[in-house]
Amino acid sequence: MLDKNTCERYTALLQEELVPALGCTEPIAIAFAAARAREVLGCMPQRLVVQCSGNIIKNVKGVIVPTTGNMKGIDTSAILGALAGDSEKKLEVLSGVTPKDIEKTKQLVAEKICQVELIRDVSNLYIIVWAIAGEHEALVEVQDSHTHITRIEKDHEVLYEDKPASAHTNSASGPEMDLESIFQFALQGDLTDLIPVLDRQIQCNTRIAEEGMKGTYGCGVGASIKENYGDSVRTMARAMPAAGSDARMGGCVLPVVINSGSGNQGMTVSLPVITYAKELGVSQETLYRALVLSNLTAIYIKSGIGKLSAFCGAVGAGCAAGAAITWLRGGDYDAVCRTIINTLANTSGIVCDGAKASCAAKIASAVDAALFAGDLALAGKAFGDGEGLVAEDADATVRNIMRLGRDGMKETDIEILHMMIGQ
Known part of the structure; x- marks a missing residue:
């Protein structure tokens, strides 16, 4: 028998899952985290450090970052997200990118402002972006779901914290x-x-x-x-x-x-x-x-x-x-x-x-x-x-x-x- 609770749960699940995304969701997740880190930092970072799980590396390595024409990689995703991303747009974070942003991203990639690190013994979908400018830094952590932020820090002060998506019971x-x-x-x-x-x-x-x-x-x-x-x-x-x-x-x-x-x-x-x-x-x-x-x-x-x-x-x-x-x-x-x-x-x-x-x-x-x-x-x-x-x-x-x-x-x-x- 089809009960009301099941109908409500399945409706909510489909509304949550069936959302638009611009491009492959793993590069976009990195861009999303980087955009949010820049927003927390309050300025364009001078350096970025991206720590992510092996599955994120695997799914970003061979795919073109959307809006870039032919650019690939975690560094491209993070730099472009920090430079021109809007985290409020979530998986469409890069929808406002301009040709000028692409040229600047190419320059910053060549300058190697982004450091990428594999982080082990974490969930398969795991990203940390550090955005650093002068003596200030911001951290954004994403886990289990491409736009689920589980921690935000600025200058080592925790501003926001949440459970991983897998820990929620709803x-x-x-x-x-x-x-x-x-x-x-x-x-x-x-x-x-x-x-x-x-x-x-x-x-x-x-x-x-x-x-x-x-x-x-x-x-x-x-x-x-x-x-x-x-x-x-x-x-x-x-x-x-x-x-x-x-x-x-x-x-x-x-x-x-x-x-x-x-x-x-x-x-x-x-x-x-x-x-x-x-x-x-x-x-x-x-x-x-x-x-x-x-x-x-x-x-x-x-x-x-x-x-x-x-x-x-x-x-x-x-x-x-x-x-x-x-x-x-x-x-x-x-x-x-x-x-x-x-x-x-x-x-x-x-x-x-x-x-x-x-x-x-x-x-x-x-x-x-x-x-x-x-x-x-x-x-x-x-x-x-x-x-x-x-x-x-x-x-x-x-x-x-x-x-x-x-x-x-x-x-x-x-x-x-x-x-x-x-x-």
């Missing part, structure tokens, strides 16, 4: 989520308060995918899929999110509505569903409900893994999109669950080796696997309990994947980082 994620309640809410819940959120996801993510389809970003994965395989609904369901990733990883300045802190995941959960809804000619309400099913399923899968890990987030997002497409194609709750099982049995070994152009190809592979999983599911077929990580039902299978991504891949994550930074 989240709808984790054990308070399950596939049955997600399915019931998606099909029966009052979506009135979510319509603006979902409309923004449809508009923003479609727009950047269309930009990416021009094939001028990265390897042009999305455009290449269409060129080589045609424009069927199945092909375009893979091509559109891949194209959006092409553009986003390539520094496109258009915003993306994210999921689980990730723009790539936000595009993967939405664009295949939008593509199928258009092809099938369903009502706008049906599209909204399919997007709710996809978004919440992705959040559920990711909730037990964490925002950043060695587990590729496109897997869970593609799985969620496939589940929603199965429902759009006439599948019931059991078919949706079979789709989730079949997808996770197939693609759960894809690793995250940072944000970069090849994310587009991983997205296409994840969506393709999910669509095939849906074909099997609609034929009444699913992999069985005990076959690898498949457990007695879909929720138990998801819990195994959570454990794999959270615990099993810790050492994998460390080795990936070592290889990426040449250790």
Whole structure:
């Protein structure tokens, strides 16, 4: 039975998670922290020190910082954020950057005013920015969520302190989520308060995918899929999110509505569903409900893994999109669950080796696997309990994947980082 509390929690969770971000969220998180540090300091810093977790380093190393054209790196993100960022805009912190700001950033990067340090034994999403000018300094600490500030200091005096996001108890994620309640809410819940959120996801993510389809970003994965395989609904369901990733990883300045802190995941959960809804000619309400099913399923899968890990987030997002497409194609709750099982049995070994152009190809592979999983599911077929990580039902299978991504891949994550930074 769908209760009022569940509806309120899921509505609040989607409103919190489905927010716009300009560019890859890890460079943006650094820019956000640096902008806030400059604001606390009260002037442009003469020096910056950025301390961050390995996963932040991994996800910033290979991606273009938005608005810069072709600049990459933690130092670029921090300097530009401090120079021209507006922390009030959160994940759109760099939306006011001008060409003059870019030129100044290039100069300051060349002058090496920013020092970067790996900090160990912290959460996977962890950033500290020190902004220093003369004898004064400011510190901003971000943990667990890309804009969740847990500490602010000025001249060693604590001005603000908060618990890490994982310590708050009002989240709808984790054990308070399950596939049955997600399915019931998606099909029966009052979506009135979510319509603006979902409309923004449809508009923003479609727009950047269309930009990416021009094939001028990265390897042009999305455009290449269409060129080589045609424009069927199945092909375009893979091509559109891949194209959006092409553009986003390539520094496109258009915003993306994210999921689980990730723009790539936000595009993967939405664009295949939008593509199928258009092809099938369903009502706008049906599209909204399919997007709710996809978004919440992705959040559920990711909730037990964490925002950043060695587990590729496109897997869970593609799985969620496939589940929603199965429902759009006439599948019931059991078919949706079979789709989730079949997808996770197939693609759960894809690793995250940072944000970069090849994310587009991983997205296409994840969506393709999910669509095939849906074909099997609609034929009444699913992999069985005990076959690898498949457990007695879909929720138990998801819990195994959570454990794999959270615990099993810790050492994998460390080795990936070592290889990426040449250790």
